[in-house]
Amino acid sequence: MLPIVSLTLFLPLLGAIVIMCHRNAAAEKVHKIGIITSALTLLGALWMWARGVADAGMTDKGFSQVEQIDWMPSIGAAYRVGVDGISLPLVLLTALLFLLTFVYSGKVRKQPQAFVVLMLMLETAAIGTFTALDAILFYVFFEVSLVSMYFMIAGWGHEDRQRAALMFFIYTLLGSLPLLLAILGLYLGGETYTFDMRVWIENPPLEGGAAMLALIAMLFTFAVKTPVFPFHTWLPAAHVQAPAAGSVILAGVMLKFGTYGLVRFALQMTPGAFREAGVVVLIFGVVAALYGAFAALAQTDLKRLIAYTSVNHMGYVVVGVAIAALTLDPEIRAIALDGSVLQMVSHGLVTGALFFLVGMLQDRAQTRELDQFGGLLKTVPLLGWSFMLAAFASLGLPGLAHFPAEFQIFLATLREAPWAMIVILGIVITAGLYLKAISQVFLGVPNEKWKTMPDLDRRELLTMGPLLILIIVLGIAPSWVLDVVHQTTTTLAF
Amino acid sequence: MANDLALMLPEIIVLLTAVAALVAEMLRQPRIAFYAAITGLALATVLTIPLLGENATAFSKTFRIDTLSVWAKLVLLPATILSLLLVRAELGGSAREGTAYVLIIMITLASLIMTGAGDTMLLVLGILLAGLGSFALVAYPRTDAATEAAMKYFVFASVTAGVMIFGLTYWFGGTGSTLLSELVVLEKSPALAAIGFIAVIIGLGYKAALVPFHFWAPDAYEGAPVSIAAYLSVIPKIGAIFALAQVVRDLPVESGWQWIIAVVAVLTMTYGYLAALGQQNVVRLLAYSSVAQAGYFLLGVIAVGSSPLAFEALIVFSAAYAAMNLGAFAIVMQTGRTLDAFKGMGYQKPLAGVAMVVFLISLAGIPPLAGFVGKFLLFGAAMQTGFTWLVVIAIINSVLSLAVYLRIVVPMYQQTEHQHPGDVAITHTETIPLVKPVWLAGLFFTLFIGLAAQVLLGNIV
Numbered sequence: 001m002l003p004i005v006s007l008t009l010f011l012p013l014l015g016a017i018v019i020m021c022h023r024n025a026a027a028e029k030v031h032k033i034g035i036i037t038s039a040l041t042l043l044g045a046l047w048m049w050a051r052g053v054a055d056a057g058m059t060d061k062g063f064s065q066v067e068q069i070d071w072m073p074s075i076g077a078a079y080r081v082g083v084d085g086i087s088l089p090l091v092l093l094t095a096l097l098f099l100l101t102f103v104y105s106g107k108v109r110k111q112p113q114a115f116v117v118l119m120l121m122l123e124t125a126a127i128g129t130f131t132a133l134d135a136i137l138f139y140v141f142f143e144v145s146l147v148s149m150y151f152m153i154a155g156w157g158h159e160d161r162q163r164a165a166l167m168f169f170i171y172t173l174l175g176s177l178p179l180l181l182a183i184l185g186l187y188l189g190g191e192t193y194t195f196d197m198r199v200w201i202e203n204p205p206l207e208g209g210a211a212m213l214a215l216i217a218m219l220f221t222f223a224v225k226t227p228v229f230p231f232h233t234w235l236p237a238a239h240v241q242a243p244a245a246g247s248v249i250l251a252g253v254m255l256k257f258g259t260y261g262l263v264r265f266a267l268q269m270t271p272g273a274f275r276e277a278g279v280v281v282l283i284f285g286v287v288a289a290l291y292g293a294f295a296a297l298a299q300t301d302l303k304r305l306i307a308y309t310s311v312n313h314m315g316y317v318v319v320g321v322a323i324a325a326l327t328l329d330p331e332i333r334a335i336a337l338d339g340s341v342l343q344m345v346s347h348g349l350v351t352g353a354l355f356f357l358v359g360m361l362q363d364r365a366q367t368r369e370l371d372q373f374g375g376l377l378k379t380v381p382l383l384g385w386s387f388m389l390a391a392f393a394s395l396g397l398p399g400l401a402h403f404p405a406e407f408q409i410f411l412a413t414l415r416e417a418p419w420a421m422i423v424i425l426g427i428v429i430t431a432g433l434y435l436k437a438i439s440q441v442f443l444g445v446p447n448e449k450w451k452t453m454p455d456l457d458r459r460e461l462l463t464m465g466p467l468l469i470l471i472i473v474l475g476i477a478p479s480w481v482l483d484v485v486h487q488t489t490t491t492l493a494f
Numbered sequence: 495m496a497n498d499l500a501l502m503l504p505e506i507i508v509l510l511t512a513v514a515a516l517v518a519e520m521l522r523q524p525r526i527a528f529y530a531a532i533t534g535l536a537l538a539t540v541l542t543i544p545l546l547g548e549n550a551t552a553f554s555k556t557f558r559i560d561t562l563s564v565w566a567k568l569v570l571l572p573a574t575i576l577s578l579l580l581v582r583a584e585l586g587g588s589a590r591e592g593t594a595y596v597l598i599i600m601i602t603l604a605s606l607i608m609t610g611a612g613d614t615m616l617l618v619l620g621i622l623l624a625g626l627g628s629f630a631l632v633a634y635p636r637t638d639a640a641t642e643a644a645m646k647y648f649v650f651a652s653v654t655a656g657v658m659i660f661g662l663t664y665w666f667g668g669t670g671s672t673l674l675s676e677l678v679v680l681e682k683s684p685a686l687a688a689i690g691f692i693a694v695i696i697g698l699g700y701k702a703a704l705v706p707f708h709f710w711a712p713d714a715y716e717g718a719p720v721s722i723a724a725y726l727s728v729i730p731k732i733g734a735i736f737a738l739a740q741v742v743r744d745l746p747v748e749s750g751w752q753w754i755i756a757v758v759a760v761l762t763m764t765y766g767y768l769a770a771l772g773q774q775n776v777v778r779l780l781a782y783s784s785v786a787q788a789g790y791f792l793l794g795v796i797a798v799g800s801s802p803l804a805f806e807a808l809i810v811f812s813a814a815y816a817a818m819n820l821g822a823f824a825i826v827m828q829t830g831r832t833l834d835a836f837k838g839m840g841y842q843k844p845l846a847g848v849a850m851v852v853f854l855i856s857l858a859g860i861p862p863l864a865g866f867v868g869k870f871l872l873f874g875a876a877m878q879t880g881f882t883w884l885v886v887i888a889i890i891n892s893v894l895s896l897a898v899y900l901r902i903v904v905p906m907y908q909q910t911e912h913q914h915p916g917d918v919a920i921t922h923t924e925t926i927p928l929v930k931p932v933w934l935a936g937l938f939f940t941l942f943i944g945l946a947a948q949v950l951l952g953n954i955v
Contacts (some may be wrong), residue, residue, distance in 0.1 A: 074806070074951035075871070136870075140861040147860060155907060162904060166897075173860075173896050177889040184874050184885070 003067045005081045008044030012123035027112040034116040038099040045095035053085045054487050061198040076194035080133040085488030087130045093348045097252045098123045101245045104463040122148040126253045135183045135195040157241040164241035171234040175224025178217035185214045201268045211273040218266045225258030226314045228284050229291040239307035244359020251310050252352035256344045259317040271494035274325040282322035286423045289315025293429035302368045306354045313347045320409040327416045337489040339408030346401035353390040353467040364453050375446030382456040384442045386464050391434040393471045396427050400475035498552040501559045507538040512599040519592025527592035539571040547955050556613035563610030565809040566736050573816040574602045576932050580721035583928040601627040605733025614662045614672045624730045625651040632718040643717030650710045654700040661693015677744045687749030701734035705761040708785045715781035724823030727784040732812045735791045739798050752796050762789030763891040770898045777831050797875035806954050807875045811868030814943050821936020822853040828929050840906035849937045854899035856940050859892050864943035
């Protein structure tokens with residue numbers, strides 16, 4: 001049996017090493033290696049998808065395609081990777097977004113080698129975070145992604161990049177260290193000393209006060225990463241200063257580390273404590289969703305606006321996970337988690353598309369201020385219509401990617417905690433703010449300044465095409481993803 | 495007796511190496527002194543390997559051949575070899591080059607004696623011997639700064655050693671013996687045990703640069719040649735920490751020694767990084783950083799006797815610390831002592847730049863590097879002992895440490911187009927031979943320990 005998970009995981013790293021060995025390669029060649037490597041990685045992810053999560057022969061404590069070898073047997077740490085219905089869609093999303101990012105970044109001329117190497121390292125770290133089944137391995141990938149992203153923002157960001165990168169790094173490191181504490185607590189609390197996440201999920205090692213402390217530490221970590229109000233302050237700064245490619249990965253992939261961790265660690269390893277604290281988490285989720293929407297409403301910078309809508313969308317995911325923790329009914333739990341996982345995937349596609357489009361707009365206009373534009377739909381129709389489609393998806397229009405996800409989250413919320421339905425206000429506000437942004441940028445009187453603005457070129461169309469198609473496909477027929485997710489969410493019992 | 499000598503073979507070889515180097519220096523053959531030193535230390539390292547797994551004492555229980563002291567040799571001897579390469583690169587050709595090698599080997603020997611000390615007198619011997627060598631090394635350049643630093647170092651050492659010997663008399667009075675293993679009888683008189691322990695932590699704390707006994711360190715490192723600072727920040731420090739671990743092994747918990755160490759650990763970590771935040775001189779910054787790192791070591795010392803992870807944590811972190819700290823100092827040697835010298839360095843010397851980033855983020859404890867594995871084990875050991883609050887403080891300090899280390903990383907990747915090309919060329923283009931192998935070795939071990947810590951862990955019994 002081919003170790004497809006490990007191959008997919010380390011292919012990008014291999015590509016990075018190949019580039020490092022060719023110190024004097026031309027920029028085109030370097031970008032080509034990046035594209036080829038990430039395309040092969042996507043193939044690997046598709047192969048994993050084809051194998052699925054239900055293959056009885058490979059299933060092991062709820063996970064399938066498990067591959068493991070000894071790493072530090074003295075302390076019970078091993079290299080263990082595998083997937084289930086929650087992580088597999090995220091792996092596929094990650095591989096796709098990275099490939100598109102490489103296609104889009106083909107024009108980067110500033111230190112192209114370092115750029116591609118960092119991106120490839122980031123890809124391995126991201127896939128590793130989603131597939132790791134050993135807590136130490138998870139933490140390693142989780143942190144490596146921080147380092148890569150720090151250099152990405154500091155090296156290729158916009159005007160105030162140094163400060164934003166520093167803030168991002170220190171803030172998220174502060175955020176991730178409590179997780180280390182929780183991991184150590186789970187390790188020392190178990191009957192046998194092991195870092196095997198499957199063992200922790202099957203038999204939660206902590207209970208009572210210790211479990212609650214571990215949960216608080218984990219919630220802090222993942223709240224910073226997601227980010228949940230009031231721990232979100234690093235996000236707008238990092239997003240606005242990051243290069244477009246960095247923003248796409250940051251929003252499309254790295255924010256999911258937070259919500260994925262919320263499910264994988266907090267919900268699965270300390271279910272009892274999470275149930276007790278569920279209402280608090282639910283309130284945080286509701287506040288985050290509403291706050292994100294209101295804050296986005298007040299923005300004049302297009303990139304900052306989209307960054308805040310991420311806070312809003314990830315807030316819905318937190319609501320979904322909190323509902324899953326609170327409910328005693330397995331059916332509601334499955335609905336809530338299905339919605340949450342699908343929301344992560346949709347958000348990756350939609351926000352990825354929006355950040356790409358803002359990046360393309362900024363390449364042309366060198367500004368992101370809403371009031372600088374006007375009537376762009378006539379000058380650049382392809383860019384305009386793409387933006388409209390992505391924006392409509394983002395505000396939750398039926399038939400587009402976010403709708404089935406948010407619908408399921410709201411459905412579960414209505415059945416479990418009806419008062420939390422106030423979160424639906426967020427949809428109304430996002431609808432308003434996107435309509436305002438669209439009318440300011442793409443409708444109205446064309447601004448003379450942008451008369452010669454070129455429309456999307458071939459490379460940009462290649463980037464946007466797959467995303468827009470998937471946004472529609474996922475909106476109309478979400479079942480091909482939901483079926484995979486559902487296989488896992490129905491088996492969870494706590 | 496013969497068996498005792500066999501067990502002490504590595505130490506004896508180190509002593510003979512020092513003598514050989516001294517003879518060569520007296521014959522005005524510093525090159526031979528250098529090669530003799532390297533060969534002798536390498537031989538001693540190889541001869542240590544058969545001792546792995548040994549658990550014995552020599553010379554009527556005064557010297558311990560156990561996990562800690564054997565691994566101390568395996569870490570400190572290679573680290574001394576790397577330091578010697580740096581010293582040769584910096585001081586090679588100067589008038590008294592050979593004496594530096596001799597002194598360094600003597601300090602390493604003193605550190606080895608401390609790490610295996612089973613008797614308070616051996617402990618005192620180790621501290622004094624290491625101290626004498628260190629003053630001379632710091633004063634080596636004969637500049638005002640170096641002389642002042644050596645003077646401070648000397649005065650501080652004399653006072654702390656005096657206090658320590660005075661405090662040790664209480665232990666002698668209580669147990670009737672100078673053996674550390676006899677300390678268990680102090681179970682009934684915790685106050686007596688505590689007084690002696692405070693004295694010990696003053697004596698060893700000065701050697702390991704623990705706050706509040708660290709005042710000499712930044713001045714000494716800044717006044718001394720960079721290579722000497724690199725050496726002093728690694729070898730005697732690890733020696734003193736391991737010695738502390740030997741002391742607490744038989745000390746009754748009732749004396750509250752864990753809490754004394756916990757307080758010192760908090761002060762050391764926090765003060766070290768806060769002070770480092772304000773430094774403009776990279777050597778001083780690294781000096782304060784090494785003060786703070788000593789605080790992390792103490793987390794492992796606290797766990798001695800209560801957590802099986804304690805020795806593993808101390809040993810892995812000491813190897814990691816030696817690799818990353820020597821590596822970082824080696825890069826400083828070839829780049830320059832000021833933060834300005836690092837401006838744009840990452841673009842001009844890509845490999846050295848990457849290496850420096852690796853050393854610094856490893857010092858901050860970011861995976862998958864050596865510093866992470868070490869700190870992770872230290873945290874686990876302290877938590878198992880019940881000092882979770884201390885781990886929380888250590889974790890908060892890790893965030894602070896990142897801010898400290900990024901102060902060097904940020905200028906490394908700043909664009910320098912506006913500068914005159916000539917300005918930069920002077921500081922960055924010269925590469926001193928012997929320095930590059932050192933940081934390459936440091937880089938290798940920082941990655942290797944991070945990814946394959948099992949090689950160490952599997953042999954710590």
